Structures are given as structure tokens and as C-alpha cells.
Amino acid sequence: MSKFIPAEIIKKKRDGKSLTEDEIKFFISAYTDGSLPDYQMSALLMAILLKGMSLEETHFLTQTMLHSGDVLDFSDLIGFKVDKHSTGGVGDKTSLILAPIVAAAGLVVPMISGRGLGHTGGTLDKLESIPGFVTGQTLTEFRKLLRAHSLGLIGQTKEICPADKKIYALRDVTGTVESIPLICASIMSKKLAEGINGLVLDVKFGSGAFMKTQADAESLAHKLKDIGERGGKTVVAFLTNMEQPLGRMIGNALEIEECVSILKQDENAHLYKDCEELSVFLAGAMLWLGGLESSFEDGIMLAQSFLESGLAYERFEAICRAQGGNLQNLPKAPAHHTILSPSPGFVTTMDTEGIGYASLILGAGRIKSSDIINFVAGIECLKKIGDPVKKGEPLAILHGSLGSDFNAAESRYLKSLTFGATKPKTSPLVLKVIA
Amino acid sequence: MSKFIPAEIIKKKRDGKSLTEDEIKFFISAYTDGSLPDYQMSALLMAILLKGMSLEETHFLTQTMLHSGDVLDFSDLIGFKVDKHSTGGVGDKTSLILAPIVAAAGLVVPMISGRGLGHTGGTLDKLESIPGFVTGQTLTEFRKLLRAHSLGLIGQTKEICPADKKIYALRDVTGTVESIPLICASIMSKKLAEGINGLVLDVKFGSGAFMKTQADAESLAHKLKDIGERGGKTVVAFLTNMEQPLGRMIGNALEIEECVSILKQDENAHLYKDCEELSVFLAGAMLWLGGLESSFEDGIMLAQSFLESGLAYERFEAICRAQGGNLQNLPKAPAHHTILSPSPGFVTTMDTEGIGYASLILGAGRIKSSDIINFVAGIECLKKIGDPVKKGEPLAILHGSLGSDFNAAESRYLKSLTFGATKPKTSPLVLKVIA
Numbered sequence: 081m082s083k084f085i086p087a088e089i090i091k092k093k094r095d096g097k098s099l100t101e102d103e104i105k106f107f108i109s110a111y112t113d114g115s116l117p118d119y120q121m122s123a124l125l126m127a128i129l130l131k132g133m134s135l136e137e138t139h140f141l142t143q144t145m146l147h148s149g150d151v152l153d154f155s156d157l158i159g160f161k162v163d164k165h166s167t168g169g170v171g172d173k174t175s176l177i178l179a180p181i182v183a184a185a186g187l188v189v190p191m192i193s194g195r196g197l198g199h200t201g202g203t204l205d206k207l208e209s210i211p212g213f214v215t216g217q218t219l220t221e222f223r224k225l226l227r228a229h230s231l232g233l234i235g236q237t238k239e240i241c242p243a244d245k246k247i248y249a250l251r252d253v254t255g256t257v258e259s260i261p262l263i264c265a266s267i268m269s270k271k272l273a274e275g276i277n278g279l280v281l282d283v284k285f286g287s288g289a290f291m292k293t294q295a296d297a298e299s300l301a302h303k304l305k306d307i308g309e310r311g312g313k314t315v316v317a318f319l320t321n322m323e324q325p326l327g328r329m330i331g332n333a334l335e336i337e338e339c340v341s342i343l344k345q346d347e348n349a350h351l352y353k354d355c356e357e358l359s360v361f362l363a364g365a366m367l368w369l370g371g372l373e374s375s376f377e378d379g380i381m382l383a384q385s386f387l388e389s390g391l392a393y394e395r396f397e398a399i400c401r402a403q404g405g406n407l408q409n410l411p412k413a414p415a416h417h418t419i420l421s422p423s424p425g426f427v428t429t430m431d432t433e434g435i436g437y438a439s440l441i442l443g444a445g446r447i448k449s450s451d452i453i454n455f456v457a458g459i460e461c462l463k464k465i466g467d468p469v470k471k472g473e474p475l476a477i478l479h480g481s482l483g484s485d486f487n488a489a490e491s492r493y494l495k496s497l498t499f500g501a502t503k504p505k506t507s508p509l510v511l512k513v514i515a
Numbered sequence: 516m517s518k519f520i521p522a523e524i525i526k527k528k529r530d531g532k533s534l535t536e537d538e539i540k541f542f543i544s545a546y547t548d549g550s551l552p553d554y555q556m557s558a559l560l561m562a563i564l565l566k567g568m569s570l571e572e573t574h575f576l577t578q579t580m581l582h583s584g585d586v587l588d589f590s591d592l593i594g595f596k597v598d599k600h601s602t603g604g605v606g607d608k609t610s611l612i613l614a615p616i617v618a619a620a621g622l623v624v625p626m627i628s629g630r631g632l633g634h635t636g637g638t639l640d641k642l643e644s645i646p647g648f649v650t651g652q653t654l655t656e657f658r659k660l661l662r663a664h665s666l667g668l669i670g671q672t673k674e675i676c677p678a679d680k681k682i683y684a685l686r687d688v689t690g691t692v693e694s695i696p697l698i699c700a701s702i703m704s705k706k707l708a709e710g711i712n713g714l715v716l717d718v719k720f721g722s723g724a725f726m727k728t729q730a731d732a733e734s735l736a737h738k739l740k741d742i743g744e745r746g747g748k749t750v751v752a753f754l755t756n757m758e759q760p761l762g763r764m765i766g767n768a769l770e771i772e773e774c775v776s777i778l779k780q781d782e783n784a785h786l787y788k789d790c791e792e793l794s795v796f797l798a799g800a801m802l803w804l805g806g807l808e809s810s811f812e813d814g815i816m817l818a819q820s821f822l823e824s825g826l827a828y829e830r831f832e833a834i835c836r837a838q839g840g841n842l843q844n845l846p847k848a849p850a851h852h853t854i855l856s857p858s859p860g861f862v863t864t865m866d867t868e869g870i871g872y873a874s875l876i877l878g879a880g881r882i883k884s885s886d887i888i889n890f891v892a893g894i895e896c897l898k899k900i901g902d903p904v905k906k907g908e909p910l911a912i913l914h915g916s917l918g919s920d921f922n923a924a925e926s927r928y929l930k931s932l933t934f935g936a937t938k939p940k941t942s943p944l945v946l947k948v949i950a
Contacts, residue, residue, distance in 0.1 A: 090690035094564065118554035123689035126561035129529065254558035255525035 086110070086120045093127040101140045108144040112243040118250055125247070125256040133261035135303060139310045141261065145269035146311070148243030152219065152275035154190060157226055160370035161188045164362055165271055166282040167300070168200035169289055170436040171325035171461075173335040174282070175203045176233075177342055177359035178366065180395035181386045183231035185363075187370040190226055190274050191233050192240065196445045196453075199288070199436025201332065204235045205445075209332035209455035213405030231399050240273045252449075258290075260300060268307045278314040278369035280362055281305065284322035285511075288432025294319060294511060301514055316365045316376075319512040320358060324430040324465045327355030331444040331458015333411050334479060340407065343393035358509055360384050365513070376513065413456040413479035417486035421469040425499040430465055434496030441489040442480045454481060459493065466506045469499070521545070521555045528562040536575045543579040547678040553685055560682070560691040568696035570738060574745040576696065580704035581746070583678030587654065587710035589625060592661055595805035596623045599797055600706055601717035602735070603635035604724055605871040606760035606896075608770040609717070610638045611668075612777055612794035613801065615830035616821045618666035620798075622805040625661055625709050626668050627675065631880045631888075634723070634871025636767065639670045640880070644767035644890035648840030666834050675708045687884075693725075695735060703742045713749040713804035715797050716740065719757035720946075723867025729754060729946060736949055751800045751811075754947040755793060759865040759900045762790030766879040766893015768846050769914060775842065778828035793944055795819050800948070811948065848891040848914035852921035856904040860934040865900055869931030876924040877915045889916060894928065901941045904934070 084106040093099055099107075107124060110116035133141065154161050162182065166172055179189045193215075196202030207213050215235040217225065225232035236245070244266050251257045271279055281304050284290075285297035301317040308315035328351055329338040341348045342356045349356065364373075364380030373379040386392045400407050440447060443454030460477040463469050476493060478486050519541040528534055534542075542559060545551035568576065589596050597617065601607055614624045628650075631637030642648050650670040652660065660667035671680070679701050686692045706714055716739050719725075720732035736752040743750035763786055764773040776783045777791045784791065799808075799815030808814040821827045835842050875882060878889030895912040898904050911928060913921050 087688050087690045090561075094561065094690050118552070119557040119685060120689055122554040122558040123561045123691060126525075126529065126558045127565070127690070130562070130565045250554060253522050254555055255522045255529050255562070256558060 086116055090120060090124050090127060093124060093131055096131045098134055099137055104137065104140045105144050108141065108148065108243050112148045112246060121247065122250055122254040122256065125251055125254060125259070125262065128261060129256050129259035135306050138261040138264050138303065139307055141265040142268045142272065142307050142311065145241055145243040145247070145265055146272045149241050149273065150219070150239040151273050152190065154188065154223070154226065154275040157188050159186060159188045159230065160278060161190055161276040162278045162280070162366045162370050163189060163191055163271060163274055163276050164280045164282060164366065165267060167284050167290055169284045169322040169326060170200060170432045171327050171330045171335065171355070172201070172284070173206060173327065173339050173355065174359040174362055176206065176336070176339045176396070177356070178363035179231055179233065180343065180399065181359070181363040181383050181392040182366045183229060184386045184391040184395040185367055185372060185382060186230070187366065187372065188226055188230045190222065190276060191231070192236060192270065192274055193233065194236060197449060198447070199433050199440065199445070201330070201335070201445055203233070205453055206332045206335050207233055207405070209336055209411065210400060210405035210407060211409050211411065213400060214403050217403070225399070225402055229395065229399050229402060231395065233399060233403065236270070241269050244269050260303060263300070264303050264307050268304060268311065271308070272311045272313065276313060278366070279308050280365045280369065281315060281317040282320055282362060283317055284320050286321055286323035286432065287430065288325065288436060289322040298512065305514060314369050316369060317514040318362065318365070318510055319514070321507050321509050321511060322432055323507060325432055325435055325461055326358065327352040328461050329458065330435065330439045330461065331442070331479060332453060332455045334458040334460060336410060343387070343396050345388060354509055360387060361510055376515070411456050413481065415480050415482050415484060417478040417480070417490065418474045419476045419478065419490050419493055421463070421471055421473045421475045422494065423499050424469065424471045425501050426503045427463050427465050427467050427469060427497060428500040428504045429498045431496035434492060435459065435461070438489045438492035438496065441492060442478060442484050457481065457484065466503055468503070521551055525555060525559050525562060528559060528566055531566045533569055534572055539572065539575045540579050543576065543583065543678055547583045547681060556682065557685055557689040557691065560686060560689060560694070560697065563696060564691050564694035570741050573696040573699050573738065574742055576700040577703045577707065577742050577746065580676055580678040580682070580700055581707045584676050584708065585654070585674040586708050587625065589623065589658070589661065589710040592623050594621060594623045594665065595713060596625055596711040597713045597715070597801045597805050598624060598626055598706060598709055598711050599715045599717060599801065600702060602719050602725055604719045604757040604761055605635060605867045606762050606765045606770065606790070607636070607719070608641060608762065608774050608790065609794040609797055611641065611771070611774045611831070612791070612827070613798035613818070614666055614668065615778065615834065616794070616798040616818050616827040617801045618664060619821045619826040619830040620802055620807060620817060621665070622801065622807065623661055623665045625657070625711060626666070627671060627705065627709055628668065629671060632884060633882070634868050634875065634880070636765070636770065636880055638668070640888055641767045641770050642668055642840070644771055644846065645835060645840035645842060646844045646846065648835060649838050652838070660834070660837055664830065664834050664837060666830060668834060668838065671705070676704045679704050695738060698735070699738050699742050703739060703746065706743070707746045707748065711748060713801070714743050715800045715804065716750060716752040717755055717797060718752055719755050721756055721758035721867065722865065723760065723871060724757040733947065740949060749804050751804060752949040753797065753800070753945055754949070756942050756944050756946060757867055758942060760867055760870055760896055761793065762787040763896050764893065765870065765874045765896065766877070766914060767888060767890045769893040769895060771845060778822070778831050780823060780825070789944055795822060796945055811950070846891045848916065850915050850917050850919060852913040852915070852925065853909045854911045854913065854925050854928055856898070856906055856908045856910045857929065858934050859904060859906045860936050861938045862898050862900050862902050862904060862932060863935040863939045864933045866931035870894065870896070870928060873924045873927035873931065876927060877913060877919050892916065892919065901938055903938070
């Protein structure tokens, strides 16, 4: 019989006390192996949400979740292994641009991504909008991809962090998602399992992010970095602006189109300058972390050169082919609707979360995890903050299918914008680098 | 499909907002009928424990739990129906004294009691220590007892407050017992289901009570009274002292012995003056509530007269007989152990909860609900606060069986007492009456 009584551990956290490493290990392990019931786990989760956890407790929680499954070991592969994690935003497709840049430059990128839920999209869904692209590789196949391309883009496997999977599903239905220590442990346990040496974090704040203020985002960034470093990784965290969608495209196939345009540096690439800039920044930090350059600034220049030389696009094409995807044949929406500006002036603010929900109305994402995505659905934002508009000028193009509720999506989109007579100040995209 | 999403209701409470009557009804009803899982209920319970509930929410919760089962209707029985509820103490056997007093005086007492758990005893266990006494009557049999004796002493039936039963079992294993609104709703839903017109509450504070301070107990008393009144009952609440065990006897058969002595007013009755006094006070309030006297003071005098006339004992004997019990044949403990005072002086404090646990060591109660009680086990407290003791003088007699761990019980008992050179001030037994 265990020396731990679950209700006593719950009460300890409920009363605001710190749990010991052994108590956390016992509770999480017993829950994962099924000997501790859901109802005790959900009571503890609510107590954690309301009473918090110290960084030390969060570290123990992360480590317990990490070791609930396989921890990948790529030490046989030559080169520094590095990944990026973003806390999620609307139109955020930087992973698909920076990963081929960094792999082409000589580091190994074992990228395990998730699906989208709520107003933010998931890298895996975007990839699967490429016809034939497979993300369900086994760990053996993943290793082969990494050996051949220094890059692999796959989804969570059942071997990795089973505790996180089980706990996340419970948090989703018990109102216990929005807890900083639980978020930290969930993110970091999965990243630490990837067998990486370094990690770049993109912590977003603003109307489209989970963290609405810079202060909250900065606090989360420091915590994630601390947990990563306690786990033995080198970590750099970025605080970046999510006051408006990143780039122009929102929606799975549309975002791939934007990525391809940036990677090819084609005639439309100038439309997506903000997305390119952030991708190169993050890639630069990864290259610097991996020791290919001795400063962050030189890392950025190296990243830029791999983008401009076409070597990054070449790597992207190669990994798409290797994972079964056909980039030549991206699906297009059969129906469109243009949103016209109701007034003249400048776009002054964009409620990015509202815009995310407008894209959900069209079918670009999931409200609940069983929802099916329409890959071609989405929004092309023609005007962003600071852009001048005439009354009746196109603001955005909605992409959808014949049955799409364009009216509802238009109304949600327009409700998310404000207009003013003078050009607003624009905020920098990257607010801070915490190295 | 229901318009309510359980996780949204949990989040609302988690964020400190008030739930509506409809939300509470939906959540509790769905949990009771099994369509809402334990893990969502336990998350809500923890959020309620940590974020609280307004009196209005507590009223809605009480009413929903009340109407989850049968609400008894004794309107066909002549007379005011009244009951008493105590928040639980050590040696508290007033129910068994006041119930026959009040019934003999002409009111109807439909008393539905619970079993003991932890350091406080349960009325039902005490009754069952009387050989042959049955507490498992059906509601039809209960009605017959009330018609014949104006009194019935039974246990919870499955028809009454099934929601409370299910929720209480969950609270017990999820660290969510110690919540004032949940405690209020649990107590009051069961009492409101009894078909009573009035209720007297005995809210205890001190070392043996759930509420350690008078302020906390007073706040609980006001809440319980409010919920009872919103439920249409007349309620009087007492704040009473539980700084030491009530009376002398702790343990089931021993407590019946004390009750019989008080009811018979025999040669030992003077040993139990505090218990008699509180019982008569509470009975007096019940008689006043029931309109038999126009003041609380006159109620007390009426109660005292029914005790002294022997009519209360007669009623107690009759109800025991009617429920199968044989008072002539109370069991006695086969083994005893006397605790001697380690020092001279005065008994200055008694940790009543500690003394309750000493009685648990002997088998007088349950630590978990599946434990089996030894009816003859218990403690006779010979010295109480303010009593002078000589070194080596008997402090208490432990009652048990041959295998009882008298040493452990003695050590726990002695650890619960302090001695001093000067006689301490004693606090009044009844601190306040909230009418």
C-alpha cells in the first residue's frame, strides 16, 4: 500500500502549501496508470489552478509527466538538436519557415507539433492541408527523416508524455486549462521529450494570445525558460506581439501558400514581411543557440542568407516529398467573399481573437477536438493595423465552400476591427529577447 | 441537448462569479442522475471550496439537493414538527434527552440522524448500542412511530436527498469537505426534507468542534439559519462551547447510560449537569418555537418540568420499546483501565478533538466509514476543566475489550490535557442564542 493518501495531497495544495517531489510523482503516476480516479485528479487540478505552484513544484510536475513516457534520444545524430515552441497565435506559421532554414543551415530539428483548438491554429493541421502529407510517422520513421533531412515534422505519438495527454483531456472538460504551472508543465514535458539540446520560445501577447498583456507574457516566458533550463536545455525566449494576425493568411492551405511564397521569395513575399521577419529572427536565435554563429545578430544574418539562397525552400520541398506531401497541388477554396470597408480612415486595432473566431465560422479550425477542419477555409487580411482604407475598399477576402456562412464570418470580422482618422502608432513585432 | 456546458459553469465559479439557480439545478441534477461525471463535480466542488458561494447560491444548492429526493410531509399529524441539529462534538448526546422531553410536552419530533465519522459520534450509533434497537425503519414505519409517540429516531433513508449522499461521498475523497456553503447545503437539505416546521441549531465551537473560534461558528450559525428560513422554516441557532467533552461519557453505550441517568434524574445525574443543562436549553427553544410557551425562558422551564416529572424518561422508554430496543440490558465493557493524574493542580485545558481520537483508539467510533464500532468502548472523564486533581488521582476510566490498546489511548488522552497551579476561568456553555 502506498504511504500517500490522495485526499491529503489535494488538501495540502488546496490550503496553498507546496507539494513535495514524491507527492507529485505519486499523484501523477497513479493517475497515469489508472489507479487514481479522474475525480481526484480534477480536484487537484482545480486546487493548482487557484492556488498556484512554485517553479520547483512545476519542475517536478514537468519531469514526472516527461518520464511518464519515452524520452527521445538523438545523440547518435550529428549536430545540435533544436526546436521552437510558440504559445499560439492567429496566422502564426513561423515553424514551417524557420524549420527548413535551420535544418538547411546544419542543425537538427526534431519538430513534434500539435493540432489547433479554439481560435489558434495548429502546425499539424496546416501540414495536412498539403495533399498527401503524413504526420503520423512512428518514432523509427521520425529518426529516419531526421537522419536524411535533419528535419522531421510529425505529430504527438502515444509513447510521448502519456500523462500529459490524459491530464490535458481532463483539464479541457473541468475548467482547468488556464493555469500557468499546468501550461508550463504541459508544454515543457513534451518539448523535453523531443531529445533536443536547445529550445527557442515564442511567447505571444496581445488580443490574439492567451496572455493579453506584456507583463503576463513575460512572466510566463521566464517560467518556461526556467523549467527548460532545470531540464538541462539551453533556452531563449522571445516576447512577441500578437495585436494583429501574423502575415496575411489565416487558415490551413492559405497559410501554406504564404509559407511557400516566403520560402521561395516570390513576387508576393513582400506582402508577408512581418511573418518573414519573425521567422528569420527565431531561426537566427536557433542557429546562435546551436553555436553556428557567436551572436544572435550573426545568427539572424545566417538565417536570412539560407532563406535568400533558396536552400531553405529546397529543404522544405524535400521534407514535404519525404513525408508524402505534394506542394504542387495545394487545394483552393471554391467560394470567396470580399469584405468591404464600412468607413474611410486607418485600421486602428484588430481583435485578433475575434478574427480567429471568424475563421472558425468558416471551418478553418476546431471549437471542440472532434470538429472536422475545412482545409481551404480561411481569411486573407488585406488591411492591417496602420493601413489607410477608403470606404468600400476590400478589407479581407473570406475563403470557404459553397455552404459557408460568409455573412456570419463577415460580421464577426468587422466587429473585430476599429477605424480612426489618424494613423495609429504601430508596436514592434519583437518586444524582448530573454537569453 | 442541454443549453448548459458543464466546463463553463465550473469556470464561472472558478473565476469567483455567482452561479444562477438554473446553472446550479442543471449541474446537481445531471450529477445525481449520472449524466454528469464525478470529475466535473469534484472540480466544481473545489472551486466552490476556494471561491465560496453567496447565501442565495447556497439556498439554490440546498433546494436542489432537497428536491433530489422525497420531501416528507407530516401535515396530517397534529402538532408542530420540530428537530434539532448539532454541528457535532465529543460526548454530545443532547438529542436523546431533548427529543423525549419535547415529544412528551406535545410537539412532534421526526428525528433523522447520521452515523459518526472522525472524532465526533453519531446519534444513530449511540441508539444502536441499545440491544435490539432498530434505526432502519421505512418511511411508512417512521410515520407510524410519529403517530403513536410523536417521536421517531431513524437513519437516513435512500429516498431522502440522494444528491447529498452522492456528493458527500465524493467530497470525502477529494479534499472538499471543509467548505461552509457545502456544509450548509448538506445539513440543511437533509433537515428541510424531514417535514419539520421549526429547527433548533446547536453550532459548537472550540477544540472539539469543526469551528475552532466563536467568530467562525457564529458566521456558520447565521448562514444555516438564513438557509433554513429561506426554506420556510422557523430557526433558532445556539452558539455553544465545545472546549471540553459534554457530560462525562464518551462512547456509545456509555453515552446511553448518561442519557438514561439524566432522564431518570437518578443518583448519578448530578455528574452530568452540563449535558442536562444544554439539553434542557435546546428543548426549551424547541418548545418555544412550537408555540407551547411565549418566551424562551418559559420554554426552558417547561422542558425542565417534563424532565423532572419523569414523563420524558417514560417517552424515551416507550420509543426504545417501539423501535425494538431493550434499555434494561445495556452492554458493559469487559475491560477497564484507569488513567491517573501525572501531576497535581487543576485541569486547565482539554483538547477535545484529541480526546475524541483517544476514544477512536478504543474502538468507540470510525476513522473511515467501513470501520466497525465497539459499542462498549469509550471514556469516562472524571475530571474536567477547573477540577482540582492530586497527583495519582484517577482522571478518566477507559472502557474497552480484552484486546484494547489502553496504553495508546491513555497516552493520547494525557497529551490532550494541560494542568496548572491555579483554577482556570470556565467559559459559559451557551454563548449566544440567535433567534
